[in-house]
Amino acid sequence: MFFRVFLVFATSLIGLVFQASGKLPHILFISIDDLRPELGCYGKTQIKSPHIDRLASEGVLFKRAYCQVPTCGASRASLFSGLRPTPKRFLTAKSSVDEEAGGVIDLAGYFKQHGYYTVSNGKIHHSPKDRESSWDEVFRPNGYMQYQTPENIEIAKNNKWGAACWEAPDVEDNVLQGGKIADKVIEDLRKAKESGQPSFITVGLTKPHLPFIAPKKYWDLYSKEDIKMAPNPFAPKNAPKISLHNSRELRLFYTDVPEKGPIPQELLPKLVHGYYACVSFSDAMVGRILDELDRLEMREETIVILWGDHGWQLGEHDMWVKHCVYNTSLNAPLIVSAPGIAQGGVAEGLVEFVDIYPTLCDLAGLELPGHLQGDSMKPMLEDPAQPGKDAVFSRFRTGDTVRTDRYMYSEWMDEGEIVARMLYDHEKDPWENENIAEYPEFSDVVANHSKLLAEHRKRYFD
Numbered sequence: 001m002f003f004r005v006f007l008v009f010a011t012s013l014i015g016l017v018f019q020a021s022g023k024l025p026h027i028l029f030i031s032i033d034d035l036r037p038e039l040g041c042y043g044k045t046q047i048k049s050p051h052i053d054r055l056a057s058e059g060v061l062f063k064r065a066y067c068q069v070p071t072c073g074a075s076r077a078s079l080f081s082g083l084r085p086t087p088k089r090f091l092t093a094k095s096s097v098d099e100e101a102g103g104v105i106d107l108a109g110y111f112k113q114h115g116y117y118t119v120s121n122g123k124i125h126h127s128p129k130d131r132e133s134s135w136d137e138v139f140r141p142n143g144y145m146q147y148q149t150p151e152n153i154e155i156a157k158n159n160k161w162g163a164a165c166w167e168a169p170d171v172e173d174n175v176l177q178g179g180k181i182a183d184k185v186i187e188d189l190r191k192a193k194e195s196g197q198p199s200f201i202t203v204g205l206t207k208p209h210l211p212f213i214a215p216k217k218y219w220d221l222y223s224k225e226d227i228k229m230a231p232n233p234f235a236p237k238n239a240p241k242i243s244l245h246n247s248r249e250l251r252l253f254y255t256d257v258p259e260k261g262p263i264p265q266e267l268l269p270k271l272v273h274g275y276y277a278c279v280s281f282s283d284a285m286v287g288r289i290l291d292e293l294d295r296l297e298m299r300e301e302t303i304v305i306l307w308g309d310h311g312w313q314l315g316e317h318d319m320w321v322k323h324c325v326y327n328t329s330l331n332a333p334l335i336v337s338a339p340g341i342a343q344g345g346v347a348e349g350l351v352e353f354v355d356i357y358p359t360l361c362d363l364a365g366l367e368l369p370g371h372l373q374g375d376s377m378k379p380m381l382e383d384p385a386q387p388g389k390d391a392v393f394s395r396f397r398t399g400d401t402v403r404t405d406r407y408m409y410s411e412w413m414d415e416g417e418i419v420a421r422m423l424y425d426h427e428k429d430p431w432e433n434e435n436i437a438e439y440p441e442f443s444d445v446v447a448n449h450s451k452l453l454a455e456h457r458k459r460y461f462d
């Protein structure tokens with residue numbers, strides 16, 4: 001009897017020691033606002049992103065990862081809740097888990113429940129108040145509008161929104177939000193190493209979100225000749241009107257962009273340059289954090305995930321920002337590096353952000369909560385050649401999109417009727433310049449994809 005009690009006690013003690021010694025992996029969760037896969041590791045050469053490229057070489061890069069909603073708050077609320085958007089849920093940039101998915105335990109809360117120390121650094125949810133109970137700490141230094149020049153500070157004071165859409169102050173990194181976040185995360189990693197408690201540490205970098213404010217040295221990485229403009233600054237042939245917008249976010253918030261009419265031609269390369277500079281700034285912060293992780297010799301006990309909350313229009317289809325269902329706004333970066341998974345692997349299969357919650361649980365050895373609507377990507381992390389999903393789904397406002405291996409198809413509904421649709425053949429038209437949905441020779445493809453959307457709505461919307 002004594003022996004049996006001793007055995008049970010010893011087993012549970014081992015369980016405790018196992019946890020306390022940090023055998024449950026730490027999670028380093030890096031979210032980069034408005035980052036599109038315009039990075040070296042995605043085969044793009046314009047932007048300098050050596051640190052994210054290094055992370056990709058140490059893990060698995062997903063070439064075809066899709067966000068659920070191409071706007072900040074909704075994309076994040078979907079990822080953190082593990083739920084898909086519907087006509088009633090996750091519609092806007094301000095969407096929240098608390099208000100729209102109040103009944104479920106979110107990703108950070110679930111890890112906290114399993115003994116993790118959870119830290120929200122920077123922009124993780126749209127509002128730092130969203131699902132506060134899931135975090136042991138919330139650190140949100142001053143936000144996007146960190147103007148440094150006197151003229152912009154003055155304009156911003158008297159303007160409801162912001163000032164110029166770009167600025168290149170000659171300041172140290174940690175004068176701006178990204179640098180402050182990197183400093184804090186480095187401290188968090190040191191504490192995690194010392195305490196041994198498994199930690200879920202997030203890094204919410206807000207650049208390259210507008211306004212493009214980055215220290216001058218990141219702007220100086222690029223000369224005029226390095227700036228590449230979109231090859232298709234025009235609406236696709238046959239594009240439904242509802243699929244296009246006038247870059248409202250850019251026009252509404254920033255005083256150097258007119259509210260209506262064409263955006264001044266001379267500003268366009270500046271916008272592209274600003275995007276490059278801001279990506280390189282965030283990339284450098286990722287580098288500092290990864291260097292510290294290596295210095296602390298924590299790589300073998302840490303799952304690192306890096307994702308951009310949605311894609312971004314760099315002038316493609318004459319649009320800027322996101323807020324549309326073209327591939328440039330839905331396809332976003334996703335990289336996972338963890339002990340025991342492939343190194344330098346490239347997964348071509350389709351995945352979606354609703355898969356991130358189950359994947360992290362699976363990698364950490366936690367049971368998957370029953371409410372999750374995505375699937376674990378662990379098989380693809382172990383073998384990136386594994387096929388992904390047959391179809392992935394996104395939505396924005398009244399538009400639903402399905403991406404399959406070859407095609408991207410979208411439908412807009414009004415009172416149960418399809419009012420607009422578009423189909424792009426990615427094998428022949430990867431830039432989505434010609435909507436072929438109404439061509440008779442594609443009627444079967446349209447019917448098949450429309451059926452996929454109808455089944456999806458029936459399964460998740462009703």
Ligand SMILES: [Ca+2]
Nearest residue numbers: 033034072309
């Ligand atoms: Ca965003």
